[in-house]
Amino acid sequence: MTERLLTTSKAIAEAIAQEMERDDSVFVMGEDIGAYGGIFGATEGLLQKFGPERVMDTPISEMGFIGAAVGAATEGMRPIVELMFVDFFGAAMDQIYNQMAKIPYMSGGNTKVPMVLMTAIGGSYSDAAQHSQCLYGLFAHTPGIKIVVPSSPYDAKGLMTQAIRDDSPVMFFFHKGVQGLGWMTPNPRATAHVPEESYTIPFGQADVKRQGQDLTILTVSLMVHRSLDAAEKLAEQGISAEVIDLRTLVPLDRETIVNSVKKTHRVLVVDEDYLSYGMSGELTAIVAEEALDYLDAAPKRLAVPDVPIPYSRPMEKYVIPTVDRIVATAKELVES
Amino acid sequence: MTERLLTTSKAIAEAIAQEMERDDSVFVMGEDIGAYGGIFGATEGLLQKFGPERVMDTPISEMGFIGAAVGAATEGMRPIVELMFVDFFGAAMDQIYNQMAKIPYMSGGNTKVPMVLMTAIGGSYSDAAQHSQCLYGLFAHTPGIKIVVPSSPYDAKGLMTQAIRDDSPVMFFFHKGVQGLGWMTPNPRATAHVPEESYTIPFGQADVKRQGQDLTILTVSLMVHRSLDAAEKLAEQGISAEVIDLRTLVPLDRETIVNSVKKTHRVLVVDEDYLSYGMSGELTAIVAEEALDYLDAAPKRLAVPDVPIPYSRPMEKYVIPTVDRIVATAKELVES
Amino acid sequence: MALEKETLLNLYRNIVLIRTFEERVGEMYYEDKLPAFDIAAGPIPGEMHLYSGQEAVAAGVCAHLRPDDPVTSTHRPHGHLIAKGVDLNAMMAEIFGKKTGLCQGKGGHMHLFDPATHFGCGGIVGGGIPHAVGAALAIKKRHEDRVAVSFFGEGAANIGAFHESINLAAVWKLPVVFVVEDNLYAISVPKEASTSVRSNAERGAAYGIPAVQVDGQNAVAVYEAAKEAIDRARRGEGPSLIEAICYRFRGHFEGDAEGYLGADEKSTWKEKDPINILGAQLKEQGWLTDAEAEAIQAEMTRRVAAAETFARESPYPAPEEALENLFA
Amino acid sequence: MALEKETLLNLYRNIVLIRTFEERVGEMYYEDKLPAFDIAAGPIPGEMHLYSGQEAVAAGVCAHLRPDDPVTSTHRPHGHLIAKGVDLNAMMAEIFGKKTGLCQGKGGHMHLFDPATHFGCGGIVGGGIPHAVGAALAIKKRHEDRVAVSFFGEGAANIGAFHESINLAAVWKLPVVFVVEDNLYAISVPKEASTSVRSNAERGAAYGIPAVQVDGQNAVAVYEAAKEAIDRARRGEGPSLIEAICYRFRGHFEGDAEGYLGADEKSTWKEKDPINILGAQLKEQGWLTDAEAEAIQAEMTRRVAAAETFARESPYPAPEEALENLFA
Numbered sequence A, B: 001m002t003e004r005l006l007t008t009s010k011a012i013a014e015a016i017a018q019e020m021e022r023d024d025s026v027f028v029m030g031e032d033i034g035a036y037g038g039i040f041g042a043t044e045g046l047l048q049k050f051g052p053e054r055v056m057d058t059p060i061s062e063m064g065f066i067g068a069a070v071g072a073a074t075e076g077m078r079p080i081v082e083l084m085f086v087d088f089f090g091a092a093m094d095q096i097y098n099q100m101a102k103i104p105y106m107s108g109g110n111t112k113v114p115m116v117l118m119t120a121i122g123g124s125y126s127d128a129a130q131h132s133q134c135l136y137g138l139f140a141h142t143p144g145i146k147i148v149v150p151s152s153p154y155d156a157k158g159l160m161t162q163a164i165r166d167d168s169p170v171m172f173f174f175h176k177g178v179q180g181l182g183w184m185t186p187n188p189r190a191t192a193h194v195p196e197e198s199y200t201i202p203f204g205q206a207d208v209k210r211q212g213q214d215l216t217i218l219t220v221s222l223m224v225h226r227s228l229d230a231a232e233k234l235a236e237q238g239i240s241a242e243v244i245d246l247r248t249l250v251p252l253d254r255e256t257i258v259n260s261v262k263k264t265h266r267v268l269v270v271d272e273d274y275l276s277y278g279m280s281g282e283l284t285a286i287v288a289e290e291a292l293d294y295l296d297a298a299p300k301r302l303a304v305p306d307v308p309i310p311y312s313r314p315m316e317k318y319v320i321p322t323v324d325r326i327v328a329t330a331k332e333l334v335e336s
Numbered sequence C, D: 001m002a003l004e005k006e007t008l009l010n011l012y013r014n015i016v017l018i019r020t021f022e023e024r025v026g027e028m029y030y031e032d033k034l035p036a037f038d039i040a041a042g043p044i045p046g047e048m049h050l051y052s053g054q055e056a057v058a059a060g061v062c063a064h065l066r067p068d069d070p071v072t073s074t075h076r077p078h079g080h081l082i083a084k085g086v087d088l089n090a091m092m093a094e095i096f097g098k099k100t101g102l103c104q105g106k107g108g109h110m111h112l113f114d115p116a117t118h119f120g121c122g123g124i125v126g127g128g129i130p131h132a133v134g135a136a137l138a139i140k141k142r143h144e145d146r147v148a149v150s151f152f153g154e155g156a157a158n159i160g161a162f163h164e165s166i167n168l169a170a171v172w173k174l175p176v177v178f179v180v181e182d183n184l185y186a187i188s189v190p191k192e193a194s195t196s197v198r199s200n201a202e203r204g205a206a207y208g209i210p211a212v213q214v215d216g217q218n219a220v221a222v223y224e225a226a227k228e229a230i231d232r233a234r235r236g237e238g239p240s241l242i243e244a245i246c247y248r249f250r251g252h253f254e255g256d257a258e259g260y261l262g263a264d265e266k267s268t269w270k271e272k273d274p275i276n277i278l279g280a281q282l283k284e285q286g287w288l289t290d291a292e293a294e295a296i297q298a299e300m301t302r303r304v305a306a307a308e309t310f311a312r313e314s315p316y317p318a319p320e321e322a323l324e325n326l327f328a
Ligand SMILES: Cc1ncc(C[n+]2csc(CCOP(=O)(O)OP(=O)(O)O)c2C)c(N)n1
Pocket: B031, B060, B062, B084, B088, B091, C075, C076, C123, C124, C125, C126, C152, C153, C154, C155, C156, C157, C183, C185, C186, C187, C252
């Protein structure tokens, strides 16, 4: 019997479908998530299965429909809302960070907001400054939101199921280059075995994707793939890299991070988000705080160098970490 | 002859007035910035001096009027816009981070956006979760915005003048507890000598507020005051703290930071913003990257522990760094 | 429409209760804050936006609501929450930042959440409007006959969330009523400087929904308009908008010097006190004597005093509780 | 209004130019992307939203504009920018991501900025509307007679920025014209599912401004409505809104399978091709022969080909240029 293979987008859609079957209060809304199936396929087939009452196309009103999801959630529904590209968050940010994230706390716990806000991230296909961002670091800075950033079909399904069942607001960031879409640059890791039955993956558990001795690479999402490819190349050059997929930024699996660095004594953070004041800073700081004495070299970060994503291919390649640059930075780190 | 004393709010208003006199293209808009003079006094007296054409009260339409400022700036005006509380940014974020911040870059430099977005930050007066945030770390994560966070009347005037003359978008964060308002808890450092004549303070130059040998405290805004008070107390206990006011987060004066840590061998970041994925992480990471071998102890951070700001006084005091907690953390650091 | 005695008396009692609550909070707010006003001091620190003057709106609308009808409100929420039937003790304790408060002291005056009355509010202008739409969506999905109501000011009617929310509600034909309380100002900015139409009721046309203007100082007028809108929503016929023209008697927030007001403006408006207007209507019908009015006032004073005692005697949360309730 | 020959011919030339440009971009877009479509491949990578079908709107409005009249546009900006009189070479080079492009390759198809024609656009729906208001504010402050125009889709008319922007423009009586291009869809979502009124022109009432609906496939109709609105704004009489009913011939973006369309919908609309409609009007007047029409087409094909050659032959920016232009 061969294993069932699924793309990440189909894995997400399957998780949603299974939860919708399980729980009447789950519904989905967003732009073009019905007949279109979601621009990045995360809701494909749901309209056909569940009809327009539970799979609702919305007007272009991000503040309105994300806010409506908050209101529906406080009334006991469990909305899943798609923000088509994370880059559009600015049109809805008050509802995300002042309402969705804060109501549970402000209410002293008397009002729950069980909702999932899912959104597409990432670049490397020339969609330029307003359609290529990652921004999970920005949301991770906002207290009250669980931050999920899967890198594989298997994780995407398990983490989505977990997210829908969670009673707190969750943001779920899927990477366009990991969805396994027919019209994106092919990515062999974007299709993989996914069990048909429902399962969950707990938040706050990083996944050591590859064991290594010489340095630890901390990363998420598409950069997990590029880091694994880099680790392959590094291995050919006799360098053994441990690659850790954090999977969730909030909660964060500090233990796995710190233990790995204590073992390898060197750390490189690879991040497709902007360099400064974001994920790479936080992870580096945690290592400095908790494993300072174990470090044999100054930590390094590879991230977008604090510019918007430029359109033109050579410039975009220059700012988004590539396999080659991960390799080069890792070598510098090991040699320092 | 006695020196002229000014509160921070009056120093800001004076900087704006002087630039409005100097340059016809400068104007101010925002909610209640006219007859009311700005809720935090940053525009006091301007309506009387310049009239309603140049000092414009706006409807409650943050997306609209901040976006209008962007449009006016691209047409050669130099708007100063007040976002009453930084907490309200969610109602305007698309214009701030996708438009104001990115148009200069996306246009390849052919379109300038010379504007200042000024806004009030900070808590410690029981204004709770939606009116007490700092969030400069969140904006510092967005490429394309200069981030100014003054702590004194003198700096406020010089940095505001610099901001208005800058051809790039600048966000100017003034702290309610530093404005010197009659209705806020009195703060002796909020009133100080400010020269009458116009002057500028370049961005990217931190200010060593107090020299010390045993540890470096990196901070901004009201936390500069609390850190100085803490340093006073630490001195009584024989601990010599160097207190550095970063003044601008973008550009950041890495040299002053790194040199200080190389001298003191210990670093504490004090931040009124949320702990994780923000300013404190970035500064700690920079120190780890650039001064690892000089560190005699793991860096420490004191910041809001990743919860929204609670209303009730004992809880609010528990989450926003106080003088006592700065002292205690500094002692732990020095003893470690 | 001829209203029954009980209906009118209940409106009156509600209005007096709100006024009494607000005026007492207004007094206590200044405890330990004067002579040199310090916003951070006293038993009730922080900003304080009181509802005195506008009570007829909350009372007239909420008279038609059941506890399970969701209501969203604003930075000026006390009146709506009281009219919705909150436990006064828990509400006052929250305003005092006490452990026994509605939100265990985490929310405070602008962030009052009460599951018992399906009530929420917040300090961001326009922030609550989409929540009412979402609550109405939940109601529709479950085929219930509940109705959601969103209260907000005329200032909020110029923010994007207003437009997006009403359009959503209209497209989806949701059971929600939007109540614009037009008290002429958004802080210091008068309506003419913020609003491109004379009446926000004219904006109903932009969404194809019924929209009416009413005298917000007159509880009966509000009651009647609200009845129509809420009944309509309950019948599943979709959203509508009510614009109530009203006035705030105490300034935008406590400490507001109100330099922006016209000369006799406030005193003129004080002549249109909703208590007096409804009181006169009741007396005209012979349904209220001076003695009865005094008794109602005395009862409400007692209730507010009891809430005050409860709040004052309640303990503060422990500092470390700040770390709780971040996640469910 | 009887239009002059030159006016009509200019409209026609403009429309043909836009169509020719768009169709050629549409062809080149697929170079090296097929057979297995890869959005990241080819000389023109990324998303591509073309304007074919809607040309009469851009041409009819921009016919009244001077180079110094600011225009803001959307994710579908080519038509507006061409109608505004851009240097075609620099525009095409930008779409190719070349150093000689309008934005040195940093912007690309959705982010075209051209100071020479005071043009800006962007990929965020509704993002450009406030910019036009701000440009108009700058114009008013300087007492100039320029006019700002904002183009956007009917989908964008449901986002908050629409409401806030028009209200601001109306309150401040600014010289700005809002042009809603109603092409029936926002990606796959039909207007009935997104919009609570039948016509966005009905929304003018919410701001007290003139608002009209026109046939957006008919350049003359657009031209006339735009004349009135733009003249009005130039005279300092304030903003207005034009709703142009139109249709996009190529789907939302290249690669759109258009599964959401009705059966004969597109072919029916293709009968209302703005080129044919205006061509017929011209021919009726005896102002255009078939040979002349062919000559115009040939000229535009040549111009687009020249722009293509320029773009193809231009160098890419150096990778490190990515670090430039962050700050002025
Ligand atoms: C998004 C946002 N902008 C600005 C404010 C500051 N603010 C608080 S209340 C208020 C005025 C609100 O006016 P209105 O909606 O008419 O309500 P009212 O105060 O008159 O009851 C303003 C500007 C805010 N809280 N949120």
